[in-house]
Amino acid sequence: MCTFITLFSHSAFANTKITSTRLWAGPEYTRLTLESDLPINYTLDTLNNSRRIILNLEGVTLTPALESLPGKVDAKDPFIRDARVERSRPQMLRLIIGLxxxxxxxxxxLDPMDGFGHRLVLDIYPPEQAAISNKKEDPLMALVQEFETRVPTKNNSHKPPEGLSTNLDRNARKPSKNYIVAIDAGHGGKDPGAIGPSGTREKDVTLAIAKKLKARIDKEANLRAVLIRDNDYFLPLEERRTKARRANADLFISIHADAVPRLQVRGSSVYALSENGATSTTANWLAKKENESDLIGGVKLDNKDHYLKKTLIDLSLNATINDSIKLAGNVLSAIGNINPLNKRNVEQAGFAVLKSPDIPSILVETAFISNPNEEEKLRSETYQDKMANAITAGIKRYFSSNSGFARTEVAQSE
Structure with a gap:
């Protein structure tokens, strides 16, 4: 017996493109999200006793994002055994999920909102929980649950290399994964950031280090970097997060070189987001200072992060913060080899630029530009190169220790 559900949302001949696929496995259900540029016209087949679910996607183009989905299935997923994509006829793709x-x-x-495109969400429940889950979807809960689908879990945030062939051979070896690192050069344009005793502007230093970091990361076989800001212009903090999401980033690294009133303060430090207050007075002071960047650009803070405020209670952000702390610890250890540390532990505070609920995000204070000696370091290409190398080493260690196949895919030489 076959259960056949049909839902139509637009012309069957439109070339709908899947821009992102996300798979989240929880103890009570598994969630698959297909994000697209247009609404997806689809049918859902469930075959009794076959332990298969089939999503028929009409008018959908086979994109690298959709090709990457089978590689995101985690062996520990309680429900999904495997997944594959087939072309059943010219205008129809079949996503077959083995249970x-x-x-x-x-x-x-879900309709487009806050940088997300159209989303088709498939939840897989045990039969006994299905009746409970079939109650009318609460719009706010749908928004909250959407963030759950974007929690980085083992194997669910890895992207395929660009330029993959659109000829899918499900028997072929899975393509190796590229990890995408979004590099955010702090400040820019009408926001110069901190200014050192000799007039060095933070926005110039951060951009220089960001470009060197991108060049260094791009030399790694399975890492690719994207610059959030590639020139001297202003970007609101929320737009920086949005650009990282559009790039399908696996990590977000924000580069800074801040100042404090006491010129003798020196050293490097690494920060992650905190929902529950800062871990130190300095962390709290720096977060408030960095968050004021939007005021320079005329951004209204009262409406800012409206979507995120609705979801801060969700455990998905906590999971991302935990990953961010792991990343920060690896980067902190690496940069401690080239510059004294201002704080020997990872610090946390409410940095607005780090509030991506689905991307592990850290802020690296490369040195204090307010300290004359460190200002001189920050102006040095040698120091900038060393900082780029150290951050790259920390990123590689993070992937090596947090992904089962990263150990073989990410080069170990540093």
């Missing part, structure tokens, strides 16, 4: 046990699927859609 480990009998399960009940549920689908719903």
């Amino acid at each position: 480990k046990m009998n399960a009940a699927p549920k689908t719903f859609t």
Whole structure:
């Protein structure tokens, strides 16, 4: 017996492009999200006793994002055994999901919002929980749950290399993964950031280090970097996060070289987001100072992060913060080899630029530009190169220790 559900949302012949795929496995259900530029016209087939779910995607183009989905299935997923994509006829793709046990699927859609495109969401529940889950979807809860689909879990945030062939051979070896690192050069344009005793502007130093960091990361076989700001212009903090999401970034690294009133303060430090207050007075002071960047650009803070405020109670952000702390610890250890540390532990505070609920994000204070000796370092290409090398080493260590296949895919030489 076959259950056949049909939902139509636009012309079957439109070339709908899947821009992102996300897979989140929890103890009670698994969630698959397909994000696209246009609404997806689809049908859902569930075959009794076959332990398969089939999503028929009409008018959908086979993109690298969709090709990458089978590689995101985690062996520890309680429901999904495997996944594959087939071309069943010229205008139809089939996403076939193999199950480990009998399960009940549920689908719903979400309209574009806050940088997200159209989303088709498939939830897979145990049969006994399906009836409970089929209650009418609460719009706010749908927004909250959407962030759960974007939690980085093992294997679910890895992107394929650009330029993958669109000819999918499901028997071929899975393509190696590229890890995308978004590099955010702090400040820019009408926001110069901190200014050193000799007139060095933070925005210039951060851009110089960011470009060197990108060049260094791009030399790694399975790492690729994108610059959030590639020239001297202003970007609101929220737009920096949005650009990282559009790039399908796996990590977000914000580069800074701040100042404090006491000129003798020196050293490097690394910060992660905190929901529950800062870990030190300095961390709190720096976060407030960095968050004021939007005031320079005329951004209204009262409406800022409205979407995120609705979801801060969600555990998904906590999971991302935990990953951010792991990343920060690896980077902190690496940069401690080239410059004294201002704080020997990872610090946390409410940095607005780090509030991506799905991307591990850290802020690196490369040195204090307010200290005359460190200002001179920051102006030095030699120091900038060393800082880029150290941050890259920390990123590689993070991937090596937090991904089962990263150990073989990310080069170990530093």
